[in-house]
Amino acid sequence: MNYLEKFYDAVKKEMTAVLATSAEGSVTMRVVSPVYYEGDILIFTSAGSRKYNQLKENPNCCISAGCCFAEAAAEFFGGTMLDENQNMRDAYTEKFPEAFDESVEFGGRYAEFILLHPTRISGWAFENDIPVPGGVPTVPFEIDL
16 A cells, blocks of 8 residues: 555544644644545534634645545535535544534534645655564655655
8 A cells, every 4th residue: 555545544433533733833733534535535614713814814824634644625504404415424524423413512513625636745765675673663654646
C-alpha cells in the first residue's frame, strides 16, 4: 500500500483526525470527524466557529490522519441540510449515522460543509515499511497531488 492509500485508508477508518488552521498570526488545531469524499476530505462545522472563520480567511490548512498529514485547501459548500448537499450528507451519515439527528447536541443540522482538497501528503516512514527496534521512522516522504 502506498502512502496516499494509507492516508485515505486512515481517513475512511478513523473516527477523528487533527485539523490545523491559521489566520491573523494564530495557528490552532482541533479534532474533526473526517469523511472520505470523492478523493477529498469532508467535514462540517458551525459558521460561527473559529475553525470556520480561520478557513474563510485562509483556506490553506493541514489535516493529520494515520501516519500522514496532508496540506489542503478548503472549499465551502454551505448548509448541511441544503438540497444540493444531499450527496455529501449521505456520505457523511454512512460513516456517522447520527450526525444530522435533531437530538445530537453538536450535530450537523445547523452546520456547513467544508471539503478539504489535499495538495501534498507528507510524513515519516520505516525503510521498506519494516519497523526498527527503536520504533522511530527515519524515511521522510512527500507526495504532491
